[in-house]
Amino acid sequence: MKVLSIGIDASTQGVKALALGPDGIEAIASVNYGRDLPQFDAPEGFVPTDNPRIREANPRMWEEGVRLALQRLGAEVDLARVETLSGAAQQHGLVCTDASGALVFRLAPIWMDRSTEEECRELDERFGAALRERTGSAAAMRFTGPQARRRAKVYPIAWRRVAHVHCIASWINSRLVGAEAPVDPASASGQNLLDLATLDWAGDIAAFTAPGLPDTLPRVAEPLSDSGTLSPEFAIGGLRAGIPVVVWSGDNPDSLLGMGGAAPGEAVVSLGTSDTVFAPMDVPRTDPDGIGNVFCGAERGYLALVCAEGALERDRVRRDAGFDWNTFSRWLNPGAPRNPARELCEFQMKNLAHLSRWILPAGATAFTKLGATGGGAKSDGLLQLLADVFQAPVERLEATETVALGAAMRAWSRATGEPIASIQSRFRHVAARFEPHWL
Numbered sequence: 001m002k003v004l005s006i007g008i009d010a011s012t013q014g015v016k017a018l019a020l021g022p023d024g025i026e027a028i029a030s031v032n033y034g035r036d037l038p039q040f041d042a043p044e045g046f047v048p049t050d051n052p053r054i055r056e057a058n059p060r061m062w063e064e065g066v067r068l069a070l071q072r073l074g075a076e077v078d079l080a081r082v083e084t085l086s087g088a089a090q091q092h093g094l095v096c097t098d099a100s101g102a103l104v105f106r107l108a109p110i111w112m113d114r115s116t117e118e119e120c121r122e123l124d125e126r127f128g129a130a131l132r133e134r135t136g137s138a139a140a141m142r143f144t145g146p147q148a149r150r151r152a153k154v155y156p157i158a159w160r161r162v163a164h165v166h167c168i169a170s171w172i173n174s175r176l177v178g179a180e181a182p183v184d185p186a187s188a189s190g191q192n193l194l195d196l197a198t199l200d201w202a203g204d205i206a207a208f209t210a211p212g213l214p215d216t217l218p219r220v221a222e223p224l225s226d227s228g229t230l231s232p233e234f235a236i237g238g239l240r241a242g243i244p245v246v247v248w249s250g251d252n253p254d255s256l257l258g259m260g261g262a263a264p265g266e267a268v269v270s271l272g273t274s275d276t277v278f279a280p281m282d283v284p285r286t287d288p289d290g291i292g293n294v295f296c297g298a299e300r301g302y303l304a305l306v307c308a309e310g311a312l313e314r315d316r317v318r319r320d321a322g323f324d325w326n327t328f329s330r331w332l333n334p335g336a337p338r339n340p341a342r343e344l345c346e347f348q349m350k351n352l353a354h355l356s357r358w359i360l361p362a363g364a365t366a367f368t369k370l371g372a373t374g375g376g377a378k379s380d381g382l383l384q385l386l387a388d389v390f391q392a393p394v395e396r397l398e399a400t401e402t403v404a405l406g407a408a409m410r411a412w413s414r415a416t417g418e419p420i421a422s423i424q425s426r427f428r429h430v431a432a433r434f435e436p437h438w439l
């Protein structure tokens with residue numbers, strides 16, 4: 001009997017579940033929150049509001065999304081063969097539960113939320129540059145710590161009931177194992193609360209961030225370790241309750257694994273709801289401008305990252321112009337007359353290039369190569385523009401669901417003992433390459 005592992009990608013707009021076997025990817029199932037779970041009123045992954053700084057979603061939607069994705073995967077492959085599973089969620093966010101595990105707040109802020117400007121200022125004032133040096137990031141509006149500080153300030157009475165503070169990854173992981181799950185270092189480092197030097201919570205920072213916060217944070221687990229076993233509630237589509245669930249990670253760190261890593265001087269660009277540029281790092285080196293972030297890697301080492309909003313704006317401009325995606329992609333061509341698609345995408349790619357300068361190795365003026373992933377990487381026009389703006393060749397891989405693949409690789413490695421690097425070598429097939437031209 002050929003064993004399988006499952007990797008789940010619980011991203012901003014939906015969930016993907018991928019089954020990985022010895023011969024490669026056997027099936028992928030996907031769920032879109034807007035189309036498949038309209039009862040949660042989050043067509044783009046968050047509940048629409050008039051305040052563009054507030055971006056929140058109901059955590060139950062993520063849980064239901066995972067259930068439905070597993071059900072759909074079970075219709076494609078025999079999930080009784082699954083030995084172990086893991087997953088990655090959109091990074092950051094804040095989910096608070098009480099002592100019984102019930103949600104304290106019906107809605108949870110996601111990475112797009114920008115309501116914590118004041119809390120970030122307070123954290124930066126209190127800790128100065130040490131916050132960045134110790135946690136890898138200056139206070140960031142989307143991170144779990146500043147979000148917790150805001151919740152505690154705005155809802156002090158409800159805050160007293162909070163017994164567990166999770167980022168999105170460790171909350172979904174907790175639901176899967178039916179107990180308080182630990183958090184992996186990659187997700188823990190996206191909270192402005194983890195000390196990168198000790199890989200444990202920075203007690204003084206957590207205590208200042210919100211009353212009682214140090215007592216509510218999950219244990220920080222070793223990457224690739226077990227977080228518990230699959231709860232009978234999630235024995236869906238033939239999955240066996242009791243199989244090990246490898247600790248969940250974040251979407252960008254797992255995407256780096258799924259992309260097969262990046263050599264020194266190279267980076268990965270993920271073009272999705274968030275556009276991110278990231279590269280592995282051996283020793284943490286933080287962004288002097290305080291905008292970029294350093295996270296722990298999903299397997300080992302560190303990851304330097306910059307993040308901006310991407311696909312929703314591209315989709316808006318596309319719809320306003322009445323283009324389908326092929327037309328949109330063609331209008332990005334350097335030969336095309338000036339048009340709104342080109343203008344927006346050129347701005348977005350230049351912004352990413354500008355923000356990611358600090359990730360370049362000392363003395364370098366461009367990355368030696370970029371790997372492209374995410375939905376936007378399907379567009380030839382966007383990848384050519386990326387190559388032109390970054391002045392670097394861009395490669396699209398055959399494997400597209402790199403977040404779910406990275407999570408499945410971690411689970412596969414746990415189940416079979418095969419090293420991640422060896423699993424990666426089976427997937428690194430380049431599908432297309434774009435050479436840079438002068439803009």
Ligand code: XUL
Nearest residue numbers: 090091111251274276307
């Ligand atoms: C990265 C970030 C986003 C989310 C959603 O720091 O906030 O990329 O992970 O994908």
